[in-house]
Amino acid sequence: MATPDATPELSLVGSQEQEQEKEQDQEQEKEREQDEDQDEESIISLLLSDTEPKGKSHRAPKRVLAFVRVKPTAHFAQDMIRLGSDNKSIEIYIQKSPRGGAVNNSQTDWSFKLDGLLHNASQEMVYETVAKGLVSRALQGYNGTIMCYGQTGAGKTYTMTGTASEYRNRGIIPRAIQQIFKSAAEFLNIMVAVRISYLEIYNEALFDLLAPALGRGCKDNQLSVMDGPQGVYVKGLSIHPGETNRVISEHGLNKNSSRSHCIFTMYIESEGQVRVEASYINKSLSFLEQLVIALADPRREHIPFRQSKLTHVLKDSLGGKCNTVLVTNIYGEAEHVEETLSSLRFATRMNWVTAEPVPNGPFYQEASVKVLEEEIQLLKQELIMQGNLTSHSLMSYNPLTTAQRAEIKSQVQKYLRGVIEEIDEEEVESRLWSKYGLRYMIESGSSSTFDLHVEEEQEHMEGSRSPPPETGQDESSQSKTPSKDLEEEEEEKEEGGDQDSDEEPTIPSSEDSQDLRPPVSKQEAFELFKKESGREIHRIFRDNKRILIDRKKRSHSVAQQINSLKQQMEGIKEALEAHKQKRRQEGEYMDEKGQVIIDEEEFSLILKLKELKEEHRAGFTELQDLKAEIQYCQQLMDKCRKRLISEFEIWYNENVHLPKAVKKALEPGGNIRPGMIPLKRVMCLDEDVQDKFERVQETALPDCPGSVKPSTGPWRPSGKSTGNPDWSRLRGRRKPCPSCPSRSLDPSIPEGMPPQEVPPARIHHRFIKINSRKSEPHNLWAGREL
Numbered sequence: 001m002a003t004p005d006a007t008p009e010l011s012l013v014g015s016q017e018q019e020q021e022k023e024q025d026q027e028q029e030k031e032r033e034q035d036e037d038q039d040e041e042s043i044i045s046l047l048l049s050d051t052e053p054k055g056k057s058h059r060a061p062k063r064v065l066a067f068v069r070v071k072p073t074a075h076f077a078q079d080m081i082r083l084g085s086d087n088k089s090i091e092i093y094i095q096k097s098p099r100g101g102a103v104n105n106s107q108t109d110w111s112f113k114l115d116g117l118l119h120n121a122s123q124e125m126v127y128e129t130v131a132k133g134l135v136s137r138a139l140q141g142y143n144g145t146i147m148c149y150g151q152t153g154a155g156k157t158y159t160m161t162g163t164a165s166e167y168r169n170r171g172i173i174p175r176a177i178q179q180i181f182k183s184a185a186e187f188l189n190i191m192v193a194v195r196i197s198y199l200e201i202y203n204e205a206l207f208d209l210l211a212p213a214l215g216r217g218c219k220d221n222q223l224s225v226m227d228g229p230q231g232v233y234v235k236g237l238s239i240h241p242g243e244t245n246r247v248i249s250e251h252g253l254n255k256n257s258s259r260s261h262c263i264f265t266m267y268i269e270s271e272g273q274v275r276v277e278a279s280y281i282n283k284s285l286s287f288l289e290q291l292v293i294a295l296a297d298p299r300r301e302h303i304p305f306r307q308s309k310l311t312h313v314l315k316d317s318l319g320g321k322c323n324t325v326l327v328t329n330i331y332g333e334a335e336h337v338e339e340t341l342s343s344l345r346f347a348t349r350m351n352w353v354t355a356e357p358v359p360n361g362p363f364y365q366e367a368s369v370k371v372l373e374e375e376i377q378l379l380k381q382e383l384i385m386q387g388n389l390t391s392h393s394l395m396s397y398n399p400l401t402t403a404q405r406a407e408i409k410s411q412v413q414k415y416l417r418g419v420i421e422e423i424d425e426e427e428v429e430s431r432l433w434s435k436y437g438l439r440y441m442i443e444s445g446s447s448s449t450f451d452l453h454v455e456e457e458q459e460h461m462e463g464s465r466s467p468p469p470e471t472g473q474d475e476s477s478q479s480k481t482p483s484k485d486l487e488e489e490e491e492e493k494e495e496g497g498d499q500d501s502d503e504e505p506t507i508p509s510s511e512d513s514q515d516l517r518p519p520v521s522k523q524e525a526f527e528l529f530k531k532e533s534g535r536e537i538h539r540i541f542r543d544n545k546r547i548l549i550d551r552k553k554r555s556h557s558v559a560q561q562i563n564s565l566k567q568q569m570e571g572i573k574e575a576l577e578a579h580k581q582k583r584r585q586e587g588e589y590m591d592e593k594g595q596v597i598i599d600e601e602e603f604s605l606i607l608k609l610k611e612l613k614e615e616h617r618a619g620f621t622e623l624q625d626l627k628a629e630i631q632y633c634q635q636l637m638d639k640c641r642k643r644l645i646s647e648f649e650i651w652y653n654e655n656v657h658l659p660k661a662v663k664k665a666l667e668p669g670g671n672i673r674p675g676m677i678p679l680k681r682v683m684c685l686d687e688d689v690q691d692k693f694e695r696v697q698e699t700a701l702p703d704c705p706g707s708v709k710p711s712t713g714p715w716r717p718s719g720k721s722t723g724n725p726d727w728s729r730l731r732g733r734r735k736p737c738p739s740c741p742s743r744s745l746d747p748s749i750p751e752g753m754p755p756q757e758v759p760p761a762r763i764h765h766r767f768i769k770i771n772s773r774k775s776e777p778h779n780l781w782a783g784r785e786l
């Protein structure tokens with residue numbers, strides 16, 4: 001049984017044969033005395049806490065933590081084993097051997113100081129003391145190893161796996177798995193995968209305990225310990241998704257376990273990257289002792305890791321980048337005292353082994369990286385969408401290479417010399433437009449605002465290279481925000497209907513070839529569409545997007561808040577634990593109801609912890625709600641995006657590709673039913689036809705100031721005309737001029753119709769298309785004549 005009143009005494013009485021060892025131990029003991037007081041508490045608290053101490057490098061060497069667990073017994077050798085009331089020291093007293101004679105100076109007393117004694121400790125307490133901090137650190141990215149060492153039957157398996165019969169007696173492994181999954185569940189943004197392996201080393205042979213067909217005794221077993229760039233690993237060892245119970249019960253508790261060493265490893269991965277390997281070793285070791293002696297001696301250069309499979313496998317766990325905790329299981333009975341002494345010596349040496357744990361990358365950082373990655377993904381999707389809209393699915397957003405520049409230059413030159421009819425590359429086309437500031441003209445009879453917007457867009461993009469609009473709009477109307485502008489336009493439309501007018505500034509003069517307009521690019525058309533027909537759906541899309549971004553930001557900050565609360569809670573729990581320990585050591589007072597009396601500080605800590613827990617719970621619920629909202633908004637956004645694109649495609653084809661007359665024919669009551677003319681057959685004026693038409697128009701309207709001459713310029717595709725225009729009819733198609741009301745260019749409008757009744761029409765628009773698809777020579781009038 002425990003001897004709580006035993007005085008802790010740090011003394012070392014040695015025997016001759018152990019003199020050398022004793023000197024070394026004394027030297028170390030002195031050093032330890034100096035460092036210990038400052039160091040010990042901080043090391044333990046660092047290991048047991050989630051947080052890094054401020055101002056301290058996490059690369060500072062850390063000792064292996066050594067705990068001793070005493071197996072409960074009714075025959076505790078009180079006279080031989082004395083447990084210190086500090087719960088850290090243990091003394092062994094062995095009576096002098098009578099064989100030693102009168103001069104018997106063999107050592108009889110040994111005193112050991114470790115990081116903690118676990119006597120009559122529940123499984124829960126063992127886990128809290130030994131493993132919880134290490135697992136928390138594993139979740140922050142540090143590899144960790146928990147080892148159990150001790151005499152056969154001393155309780156290693158019980159400590160590691162516990163008993164299957166009683167839930168509360170589950171051991172470190174199931175509790176660690178539970179803690180990992182619980183913590184992972186709190187980081188909803190991160191997918192955490194836990195995989196396991198279970199290795200047995202028996203007579204220097206390796207066995208995969210999770211490969212049913214390859215258990216011990218199977219000749220096919222081909223496992224070997226390897227040194228890899230990522231550290232030591234066992235080649236051929238199977239790694240499984242985290243369902244362990246069945247297999248462990250089959251293999252883990254075999255009868256010969258006392259002669260074997262078992263290493264259970266958990267690999268914690270977040271989003272594909274192996275983060276942590278938390279290993280558990282549960283068997284007594286012999287080569288390990290030599291290794292530990294070597295590791296504990298700073299003067300030793302060679303560390304004999306490779307002398308056994310076990311020590312080789314443990315290379316990264318001892319003295320490496322790993323947090324290591326040792327539990328030494330001992331018996332409390334007198335008959336085992338020699339073995340107990342040897343186990344405690346091992347524990348003390350292990351306690352001197354240092355390591356420099358380095359994180360693989362903490363989850364908390366991972367969470368923020370995840371948010372940024374999602375943002376990048378979102379932006380990429382938008383870029384792809386834009387690319388699709390501009391038919392630039394293969395568009396590269398990188399600067400052009402020299403070869404690409406040369407290709408563009410050569411194509412442009414060929415095109416300008418008339419060597420080629422079309423510039424193949426769509427990207428070349430778009431760059432051409434932007435380089436030469438070319439504008440477009442649209443065969444549109446109904447959308448006056450369309451042109452106006454295009455003009456505004458161009459101005460916006462090119463820094464007001466065009467002359468200001470002469471539509472009578474005052475300056476204030478030009479400086480309106482797009483949304484306000486759109487609202488007012490809408491109102492204007494409602495009040496005055498379609499205000500297509502001849503005064504619009506988009507009408508180019510024939511002298512000014514700069515104003516010649518190539519066809520509208522899809523990108524520009526899309527911008528326009530978003531402000532007009534697609535305005536509502538675009539608004540919804542934007543609203544959803546705004547909500548989505550807002551929720552993502554919020555969820556990120558809530559996640560951070562939760563993490564910080566968690567850290568605070570851990571801090572308070574530690575403080576409470578310290579209070580509890582102190583209380584127990586100093587003796588507890590009870591009130592009349594038998595309840596322990598606590599001091600004010602402890603009470604306020606309890607209240608604070610309660611408060612934090614509530615906040616944590618609320619934060620967690622909010623995070624889950626936000627997650628659901630984010631998912632929902634994302635779906636809505638996707639739907640809106642699809643709808644926006646599909647409606648735009650229809651709008652674009654109708655407004656840009658279809659000439660006015662075809663559109664008119666497609667209107668309800670028109671003579672062409674939708675679908676009769678494939679939209680892909682882009683209607684464009686054949687160049688020859690158009691040239692002739694321009695000439696006819698010029699001669700037909702020589703002296704009418706209100707008439708506008710079609711533009712001429714360098715954009716003359718030299719396609720062969722196959723059309724057969726009816727010139728007599730063409731002569732009749734002129735733009736209605738306010739001063740010449742009897743003349744109309746619309747074939748559907750009889751001559752002499754008053755101007756106010758003439759539907760809006762433009763003859764100065766010409767359709768020039770440069771793209772990789774060949775469009776059939778086809779003209780508006782031929783279409784109408786069908």
Ligand SMILES: Nc1ncnc2c1ncn2[C@@H]1O[C@H](COP(=O)(O)OP(=O)(O)OP(=O)(O)O)[C@@H](O)[C@H]1O
Pocket residue numbers: 070071072150151152153154155156157158159163257258259283284329
């Ligand atoms: N702290 C404890 N409380 C209750 N029972 C214990 C405790 N420690 C060990 N035992 C019991 O003692 C027996 C032996 O323990 P265990 O199998 O864990 O020893 P071991 O060190 O793993 O032995 P071996 O090296 O031979 O495998 C088991 O029945 C176990 O349940």
